[in-house]
Amino acid sequence: MKRVVITGVGVVSPMGNNVADFWDGLSAGRSAIAPIQKLDTTTLRFHNAAEVHGFDPNEHFEEKNLIWIDPFAQYGIVAAREAVKDSGIEFDEALRDRSGVITGSCLGGKMTEDALYYKLYAEGQQRHQPIAIPRGMSNAVASHVSMEFGLTGATFTTSTACSSANHAIGQAFWLVRQGKLDVALTGGSEAPLCYGNLKAWETMRVVSQDTCRPFSRDRTGMILGEGGAMFVMESLDHAQARGAKIYAEIAGFGMSADAHHLTMPLATGAAKAMRQSLEDGGIAPEQVGYVNAHGTATQANDVMESEALRIVFGDHTDNIAVSSTKSMHGHTLGAAGAIESAATVLALHNNVLPPTANFTELDPECNIDVIANEARPAEVEAAISNSFAFGGLNAVLAFKKWTRK
Amino acid sequence: MSDGSVAERVIKVFAAFKKVEPSEIKMETTFEELGLDSLDGLNLIFELEEEFDLMVPDDKVQSMKSVAEAVEGIEWLLANPDQIPKIPPPPAASTK
Numbered sequence: 406m407k408r409v410v411i412t413g414v415g416v417v418s419p420m421g422n423n424v425a426d427f428w429d430g431l432s433a434g435r436s437a438i439a440p441i442q443k444l445d446t447t448t449l450r451f452h453n454a455a456e457v458h459g460f461d462p463n464e465h466f467e468e469k470n471l472i473w474i475d476p477f478a479q480y481g482i483v484a485a486r487e488a489v490k491d492s493g494i495e496f497d498e499a500l501r502d503r504s505g506v507i508t509g510s511c512l513g514g515k516m517t518e519d520a521l522y523y524k525l526y527a528e529g530q531q532r533h534q535p536i537a538i539p540r541g542m543s544n545a546v547a548s549h550v551s552m553e554f555g556l557t558g559a560t561f562t563t564s565t566a567c568s569s570a571n572h573a574i575g576q577a578f579w580l581v582r583q584g585k586l587d588v589a590l591t592g593g594s595e596a597p598l599c600y601g602n603l604k605a606w607e608t609m610r611v612v613s614q615d616t617c618r619p620f621s622r623d624r625t626g627m628i629l630g631e632g633g634a635m636f637v638m639e640s641l642d643h644a645q646a647r648g649a650k651i652y653a654e655i656a657g658f659g660m661s662a663d664a665h666h667l668t669m670p671l672a673t674g675a676a677k678a679m680r681q682s683l684e685d686g687g688i689a690p691e692q693v694g695y696v697n698a699h700g701t702a703t704q705a706n707d708v709m710e711s712e713a714l715r716i717v718f719g720d721h722t723d724n725i726a727v728s729s730t731k732s733m734h735g736h737t738l739g740a741a742g743a744i745e746s747a748a749t750v751l752a753l754h755n756n757v758l759p760p761t762a763n764f765t766e767l768d769p770e771c772n773i774d775v776i777a778n779e780a781r782p783a784e785v786e787a788a789i790s791n792s793f794a795f796g797g798l799n800a801v802l803a804f805k806k807w808t809r810k
Numbered sequence: 811m812s813d814g815s816v817a818e819r820v821i822k823v824f825a826a827f828k829k830v831e832p833s834e835i836k837m838e839t840t841f842e843e844l845g846l847d848s849l850d851g852l853n854l855i856f857e858l859e860e861e862f863d864l865m866v867p868d869d870k871v872q873s874m875k876s877v878a879e880a881v882e883g884i885e886w887l888l889a890n891p892d893q894i895p896k897i898p899p900p901p902a903a904s905t906k
Contacts, residue, residue: 450868610852610868668849705848 409581409656410807412649413492413637415484416747417594419455419630419734423487428751432780436733436762438616438628443598451612454598455630455735473539474549475514480633480740481546481594482553488590489554492637492649496554496588505558505586506547507577508635509569509593511739512602513543519599546633550590558586564739567699568660569593570634571742571792571800575658577638578802587643592743594633603629609668611703617736619700619729619761620707620775622768627701630735634743636750653750654805656787657686663797669705670793675713678799682789683717686803690718693725693803694785695758697749699793700729701736710791711771726783728776732762742792746802749790753806756784816862816888817881823861824877827854840876851875858884864894 416423419437420430430437437455446452457480462471465483474482485506496504517540524530539545544562551560559580563572570593577591597603606612606629613626644651659681663674683690698710714722730748737744752758757780764777787805794800814822817837825832828844835844841851855871858880864887866874874880887894 450865608852608856610871614868666847666849669847 406582407584408641408654409578409638410641410644410654411636411652411750412639412644413488413494414634414652414747414750415487415491416632416634416744417457417460417480417484418632418634418744419457422457422460422483424491424747424751427747428755430733431730431748431751431759432757434733434760434762434778434780436616438735441598444600446603449603450607451614453613453616453628455628455733456598457631472534472536475517475540475545476596477510477512477514477516477594477633478540478545478549480596480631481508481592481635482549484592484594484633484635485546485550485590488635488637494588494637494647494649496556500587501555502557503586504556504588504590505580506550506556506560507573507589507591508544508546508562509564509571509573509739509742510543510546510562510595511564511566511569512595512597514541514545515602516596516599517541519601522601546594554590556590565798565800566794566796567736567738567741568792568794568798568800569739569742570746571790571802572660574636574742574746574802575660575800578655578658581638581640588637588639590635591638592633592635593740594743595738595740596631597629597738598631613702616763617702617732618763618765619698619702619732620711620768620771620773621763621765623765624702624704624707624768627703627731628735630731630737632734632737632744633740634747636746651807653753653807655802656805657682657684657688657803658801659683659685660800663799665797668795670709671797672709672712672716674797675710675791675793675799676716678801679713679717679789679791682801682803686805688787688803688805691721692787693718693789694783695749695752695788696725696727697745697788697790698727698729699791700731700761702729702731706793707768708770710793711773714773722773725774726758726776726781727773728759728761730759732764742790742800742802745790749788749804753785753788753804756782758783758785816885819861820858820877820881820884823857824854827857835877837878837881838876862888867893
């Protein structure tokens with residue numbers, strides 16, 4: 406089996422629309438959670454989210470193409486372009502044949518559908534532009550990116566709610582490790598901030614009216630966010646042959662189902678996915694020094710996740726620094742695994758562990774070492790990034806620091 | 811508006827939700843005793859919102875874990891209508 410590395414990163418996020426700005430925000434512990442500006446929230450019980458700002462689609466797409474691309478796909482495509490540019494990879498005919506695009510999204514083009522349904526049901530409009538189906542499909546990013554770079558290898562999209570991107574990145578990793586692909590462009594994106602979807606989240610009563618405070622005693626729930634992140638992932642052989650810079654090694658992937666409840670997570674299910682990611686990567690628990698937690702700041706998740714960490718790491722849990730970067734970029738649902746993998750990979754690369762922003766006081770039921778509010782300089786050997794979805798579907802990625810060998 | 815006291819109407823909603831006779835629902839009965847998990851509980855609160863034509867704020871939901879607490883919460887909301895989120899028409903959809 407081949408070793409697999411990350412050689413390019415691209416991000417569109419509430420902290421900025423490129424990797425440099427994203428990392429500046431992360432390492433400074435700057436939360437991008439603020440009152441929603443995209444739409445009027447008077448009729449909602451919550452008013453805050455982590456929105457993408459300063460993203461002008463017309464800077465990135467020709468007008469004739471833009472009508473076919475939902476915001477979720479715009480974020481994914483722009484992130485993919487940055488990752489490709491960053492990696493310095495050049496696709497020739499042979500490499501295009503051996504490269505694919507694997508993306509995650511929970512909602513797909515929900516903003517497009519929301520706008521169509523509003524015109525249909527509220528305004529009674531019967532004629533519509535023929536754009537909703539191609540804009541709405543969850544695989545739009547995979548399709549657009551494959552067309553843009555001419556990649557003809559395995560290309561598809563996973564949709565497993567909040568684990569979507571981790572499942573996608575895990576599949577890409579396994580395909581490259583098995584030698585089915587030499588290069589995968591992989592990640593996820595989401596644009597969930599439309600009225601219909603916000604109303605649907607309101608009914609779940611898990612969205613905070615304040616901000617996102619993972620693992621804090623006084624946390625009040627999650628905050629939605631939007632954006633996307635994409636990676637260039639390739640076999641180590643391929644990366645070294647072209648002299649690529651390497652951010653980190655992706656070493657393991659684990660997944661599991663709780664088989665328990667639609668919305669109440671189970672620590673044993675989360676623990677199983679974490680343990681499998683380590684076993685898959687040949688990583689001993691003691692090698693792990695950082696966990697980018699799922700950390701939604703709901704009552705249920707944070708206690709469950711802390712228990713799961715104890716199950717997997719035992720006493721070594723005390724030596725693991727944990728943060729939930731959702732406190733800064735919000736919960737980006739199907740993009741969460743991608744944006745948080747970007748945070749994890751950059752943390753390993755830069756020897757700086759991003760903090761949990763908005764942190765007040767540790768919930769005594771969360772017996773873990775939370776990086777509170779300020780980034781922590783630390784060189785760690787291995788790190789995992791957790792995603793746990795509604796419906797009890799868990800996906801965990803394990804990364805190792807790349808030291809030149 | 812249906813007839814009956816708030817308590818009677820709440821009990822009626824619980825009974826319909828659990829598909830049992832209202833006489834089987836006691837004031838001290840908790841959601842847990844009715845076999846309702848957190849998601850069922852949210853759904854039941856929605857049925858109460860429909861019955862009383864109001865919206866229950868999130869922080870009120872936290873304190874509704876039994877029939878008596880639900881009655882208390884609804885009575886408080888009916889007595890404090892300014893605390894009930896207003897329901898104006900929805901905004902226009904965003905299209906970009």
